[in-house]
Amino acid sequence: MNGLKIVVLAKQVPDTRNVGKDAMKADGTVNRAALPAIFNPEDLNALEQALRLKDQYPGTTITLLTMGPGRAAEIIRESMFRGADGGYLLTDRAFAGSDTLATSYALACAIKSIGEFDLLICGRQAIDGDTAQVGPQVAEKLGIPQITYAEAILSANNGSIKVKRRLERGVEVAEGKLPLLITVNGSAPDCRPRNAKLTMKYKRATSISERQNNSEDYITLYNGRPYLNIPELNLKDIQANDAEVGLSGSPTKVKKIENVVFQVKESKILSTSDEDIEGLMVEMISNHTIG
């Protein structure tokens, strides 16, 4: 089999594992400035699956696609340090405030404009929204099949792909015809470390807006090394309808944000006698804690 054309969908997310008080803004959106931005963990699992296919099938190319502000170019570089061939940054003020529907619409438009592909791979869900909707929605919009919760790609031969899925009660092996979309579970292998040579090769890879903000003068270097350019795509480039992106394209409305603090309000001491245990069971079944 010839090499595969893979597009990995990834997202730069606020590191919600280190959430502070000011993590949310009053309007119910995430306060990205207050949190360190990281490569969404399950997208790294997805990238590793793509890299394994590249190891296995020579000629495979991996293109990263991410939507976000200018600084999201960082995760494209991170991917290139690990073996991706390049990537596109989908960035436009018009995209701001997109919910999963608007995001998947924009991503689908971008994928169409990038060109043909055999496989789309993305993480199951992002740690900021935890919806797990974007991957499946992209597949629907592109009219291609999808395999979710992948833990390993077992083979990719003759236009079909075999995937091990991790489900709640066990594993399942599914087969699908290319082109198709796979969402990868966090239980899949961790992504490999950055590679020294690739890091040195791509460390100056930047998007045009990053270069504009940068005082470094390496113009001749960029002219001679086109791989250092991370292309940016905007609303126009992907021929998207601006009513379907951003806040106007997002039916999701956040009404209110509440802090949930778990705490023990009252405690009850039970003996090990049969009556006490039975009483507890009846209580828990009646208030739907169990059953």
Add this chain to the structure above:
Amino acid sequence: MANFYTDNKDLKFHLEHPLMKKIVDLKERGFEDKDKYDYAPIDFEDAMDSYDKVLEIVGEICGDIIGPNAESVDHEGPSVVDGRVKYARGTSENLEALKNAGLMGITLPREYEGLNFSLVPYIMAADIVSRADAGFVNIWGLQDCAETIHEFADEAQKAHYLTRVSKGETMAMDLTEPDAGSDLQAVQLKATFNEKDGKWYLNGVKRFITNGDGDIALVLARSEEGTNDGRGLSMFIYDRNKPGLTVRRIENKLGIKGSPTCELVFKNAPAELCGSRRLGLIKYVMSLMNGARLGIIAQSVGVSEAAYREALSYAHERKQFGKAIIEFPAVYEMLALMKAKLDASRSMLYETARFVDIYKSLTHISKSRKLTDEEKEELKHYNKIADVYTPLGKGLASEFCNQLAYDAIQIHGGSGFMKDYPVERIYRDARITSIYEGTTQLQVVAAIRGVTTGTYLKQIREYESQQIKPEFFGLRRTLIGMTEDYEKAVNSVVDAKDNEYLDFHARRLVEMAGNIVMGYLLINDTNRDESYRKSAEVFIKWGRSANKANAEFIANSSLDDLGNYKQQ
């Protein structure tokens, strides 16, 4: 998500030493690779930035993979299966990560797919890996055997083997035998030349061989029949893909248990001669050992770092008598001295690495063009200091490492004696540093030349004349006083004109020189970064009293005393 490079500001501090400009220029030779290789630096700043970025990868792998694996590797250890070594699961995982990250062949030229890094960042990587797992650094660090192939093997061998090292194959250095440990002249493993096929074959036994099942081995063997000293030994390259080698057993060691120490049996194993016949011991092993010794200084520093960190965090956490134990003078004094010795060792490590770096680069340059007179002078100068700094650093840093590990357990009290805390492993791992690649006693044998020829003194004088901020004049005065004591002690021993007497006091004299040298290095560090001031003060104060004790001992001893020390 730990990173053992970025969480330790001392590393970047040493990486950014002013001498690096010269070192990088020599290594990159006018940045001639910049249009040939897409990962080659275009200028000095670019090279330094690459060093920094790659060390960040090393730090991340150490913090996330190698460090967390250390305990299970220590428990599981390697095993022998059908004459081959099977690494512990964690060891294989570590190697896989470093291979994927392209962190093998760090110093090798780009034409052999290496990173062409200067020695300083490579040694820094070894420092970082050692903190994560002192046993694992042995397997990974054997890549510096490739330097011997690079320096002495022929073109075809270099192209073949060095490329394989860069791609991630591991190495071994097969020197010692049951009857040839410290005394390598006694090596018996036989190399026989077969006239029919024009090949060399190895027969015999090697013992205590680290990573003995490595993919590519350098084997010291007796190629000249009828000889029985070092001049009959040559160096061979053995490719593990060829037949003839069996791993007979793996030693059960006190520490560094993840590193397989093998007994090897060679039976008609085909091998290639490396360099010229008869130069195996007298030239190549010496070069190999100097590289390996620098590696052990790095290992000592990395283990010291681990010991200090464990002790410090425990001293903060542990509360007794209503407060954290770090608040008690008996404990904080211990910690301060640990930190001072750690900082002193690390400064010594990078000072030595820089000197070795410069003379090695000049040596490589001399193969492609004639050196200028000035360069020749420089090569000689740095080679000479590096040759006496390497054993001095190895001797002192490995002893400090043991002291730090001891104190780290002491600070843990009873808990430190239990297997529940990492310090007990660190303590066991530390123990080997003052033994292998030449015991401390043998480092003293090499270092005493620096005492008797005045090389240390010359270097000390040079440090003494360097420009420093006035606030450090007091510290320097202490060191000047220590230097006077040192000269007096050296003269009294040398004046006795007796080799046994010199050997008897050698360690004391070497330690005195080392404490002064390290004291100056800490002043220089403080001069560049105020935060080293405490360590400089503590170390120099400690060094003065240690040197006084040695000076007192020497002043009150005579040739006649030696008899009292000879046991029946």
